[in-house]
Amino acid sequence: xxxxxxxxxxxxxxxxxxxxxxxxxxxxxxxxxxxxxxxxxxxxxxxxxxxxxxxxxxxxxxxxxxxxxxxxxxxxxxxxxxxxxxxxxxxxxxxxxxxxxxxxxxxxxxxxxxxxxxxxxxxxxxxxxxxxxxxxxxxxxxxxxxxxxxxxxxxxxxxxxxxxxxxxxxxxxxxx
Numbered sequence: 001x002x003x004x005x006x007x008x009x010x011x012x013x014x015x016x017x018x019x020x021x022x023x024x025x026x027x028x029x030x031x032x033x034x035x036x037x038x039x040x041x042x043x044x045x046x047x048x049x050x051x052x053x054x055x056x057x058x059x060x061x062x063x064x065x066x067x068x069x070x071x072x073x074x075x076x077x078x079x080x081x082x083x084x085x086x087x088x089x090x091x092x093x094x095x096x097x098x099x100x101x102x103x104x105x106x107x108x109x110x111x112x113x114x115x116x117x118x119x120x121x122x123x124x125x126x127x128x129x130x131x132x133x134x135x136x137x138x139x140x141x142x143x144x145x146x147x148x149x150x151x152x153x154x155x156x157x158x159x160x161x162x163x164x165x166x167x168x169x170x171x172x173x174x175x176x
Contacts, residue, residue: 043116054161055126062123064091064151065171066118069105072172082149088127090120093138093149093172101142106154119156121168131156131166148173 063072069086078098083093092115096110107114117133125131136154148167149172156166 016017017018049109054158054164056164058124059164059167060122061167061169062089063170064168065173069125071172071174079147082147082172082174089123090119091117091168091172092119093117099140099142099147099149101140104138104140106136106138108132116153117151117156117168119168120165122156122168125164125166129158132159134165136164136168144162144171147174 032100039081062131064084064086068083070081071084080095080098082093082099093115095104095115096109096112099115102113104113104115106117108116110116115138117136117138119131120129121127124133134155134157137152137155139152140151151169151172156167156168157163
């Protein structure tokens with residue numbers, strides 16, 4: 001038993017001796033960022049805020065619902081969204097519940113008396129840019145087989161920028 005304890009003690013001392021390295025060992029890891037001070041000189045990191053620029057540069061306007069526009073058929077007259085498309089232009093109006101006759105304000109979120117309007121690929125603007133309604137009104141008229149939305153002075157901007165603006169007017173609707 002004494003031999004076993006002695007061998008165990010020697011094994012522990014030997015393993016601790018060989019597992020520790022000298023603090024002045026040249027193989028130790030030390031930061032060395034060279035002249036740049038950056039550990040990844042070809043992948044620069046930035047602190048602070050990034051300034052973004054809008055791909056759009058000018059105000060434009062268009063009329064939705066004129067020649068060439070299509071309005072997908074309503075599933076029912078209790079639609080919560082209306083849509084108009086032409087080529088790659090897409091105009092969508094979303095309501096918080098079924099659209100009913102009356103006037104809705106354009107707002108960032110849909111509510112009892114407000115709706116959300118979005119445009120993708122507005123005419124004469126850079127492709128792939130989304131525009132969001134900031135102001136204006138939508139007047140809804142509804143009967144048993146159709147819904148019609150008249151857009152009045154709707155101003156749209158990008159989410160991050162208040163300029164430029166897209167002014168939209170016209171009509172969006174659907175038939176059952």
